[in-house]
Amino acid sequence: MASILDLIGNTPVVQTRRLDTGRASLFLKLENQNPGGSIKDRIALSMVEAAERQKKIQPGSLIVEATAGNTGLGLALVAAQKGYRLLIVVPDKMSQEKIFHLKALGAEVLLTRSDVTKGHPEYYQDKAARLARETPGAFYANQFANEANPWALEHTTGPEIWEQLGHQVDAVVCGVGTGGTLTGLSRFFAKVSPQTEMVLADPAGSILAPLVTTGKPPPKVGSWLVEGIGEDFVPPVCDLSRVRKAYSIPDREALLTCRELLRKEGVMAGTSWNSASQDPANQKFLASMKKAGVNPDQFSAQAYTGVIILAEAIQRSGGKTGREDIVAGLGKVKDLDTPLGKFSFTDSRDAKHEPSVQQVKDGKFQILQ
Numbered sequence: 001m002a003s004i005l006d007l008i009g010n011t012p013v014v015q016t017r018r019l020d021t022g023r024a025s026l027f028l029k030l031e032n033q034n035p036g037g038s039i040k041d042r043i044a045l046s047m048v049e050a051a052e053r054q055k056k057i058q059p060g061s062l063i064v065e066a067t068a069g070n071t072g073l074g075l076a077l078v079a080a081q082k083g084y085r086l087l088i089v090v091p092d093k094m095s096q097e098k099i100f101h102l103k104a105l106g107a108e109v110l111l112t113r114s115d116v117t118k119g120h121p122e123y124y125q126d127k128a129a130r131l132a133r134e135t136p137g138a139f140y141a142n143q144f145a146n147e148a149n150p151w152a153l154e155h156t157t158g159p160e161i162w163e164q165l166g167h168q169v170d171a172v173v174c175g176v177g178t179g180g181t182l183t184g185l186s187r188f189f190a191k192v193s194p195q196t197e198m199v200l201a202d203p204a205g206s207i208l209a210p211l212v213t214t215g216k217p218p219p220k221v222g223s224w225l226v227e228g229i230g231e232d233f234v235p236p237v238c239d240l241s242r243v244r245k246a247y248s249i250p251d252r253e254a255l256l257t258c259r260e261l262l263r264k265e266g267v268m269a270g271t272s273w274n275s276a277s278q279d280p281a282n283q284k285f286l287a288s289m290k291k292a293g294v295n296p297d298q299f300s301a302q303a304y305t306g307v308i309i310l311a312e313a314i315q316r317s318g319g320k321t322g323r324e325d326i327v328a329g330l331g332k333v334k335d336l337d338t339p340l341g342k343f344s345f346t347d348s349r350d351a352k353h354e355p356s357v358q359q360v361k362d363g364k365f366q367i368l369q
């Protein structure tokens, strides 16, 4: 390989062996095996290459991005290799691991508040956009609205999964941060296998799963501990139109499922791997997944193959997964003081603010500014 960047993509798929998946075959796409450690290496490269083609950057240019961490790490890898400067704006609930790692890669990191929403000047996306506007020659990568984001998933991850699973994919399960994964894979599977079911695994408190299941955003947005996924708005690149099944997964189940995956399969997933099971005790999620889009008669007659996108490695957010004090407190107390900081947990009944999404029309949503 000529460069570390050539190692981005072509990640392995592994089949689960010990998780109870019933008659379904469940595969994990190990995006944590990208050189920067997450699925975001792919979009970092495609966004930078698109900006180069469009002459928006040249060596030495400043790239600015708002990110929960992984896109920043991918961009830091790409920027360092290609000779760009990088400023990353990160919400302050993110893992220290990600922040130290970003700094080690040479990025400048600006922490901002995680308790404010879109439209607030301190909201990480608004802040990054403003800094990019105010800095002459700076390029705002803007993964939330950059078409090079879903493009990368449609043209790399999708075809890889299709080949790795031997052209037999009944369901794809992923979370939504920007929606790039969901949109890119939706587009790819709409072309090659329109019957493939897109399944959304969403943290409880996010508006996306309720939006899919009820057609309306919930009246309030909650907060959650899982990193990188869940939203209070529908990002411009996020196309939910092919999602028929969506699940709201509480933090406690998400963290416990990370542990279960690690112990049973030896797979080191970050917290956004929240999707294998809503409830490890009764495997509700897997039961639903087996049925997703397939009528039960048909299902009993055929094997069912699902793939879950595993976006990052446990090291990225594993501090939370392994922390007894955090896991024990989840679902029991609302405000938890831990050496990692104070966490407040809400569910839809005592959520904090209005969603930043207003209208639902033909599957389209209007974002409040």
Ligand SMILES: Cc1ncc(COP(=O)(O)O)c(C=O)c1O
Binding pocket: 068, 069, 070, 071, 175, 176, 177, 178, 179, 180, 181, 182, 227, 228, 229, 270, 272, 273, 311, 312
């Ligand atoms: C850990 C993690 N999981 C999942 C995602 C979701 O990916 P996407 O932005 O493609 O929706 C992200 C990024 O936003 C992430 O950082």
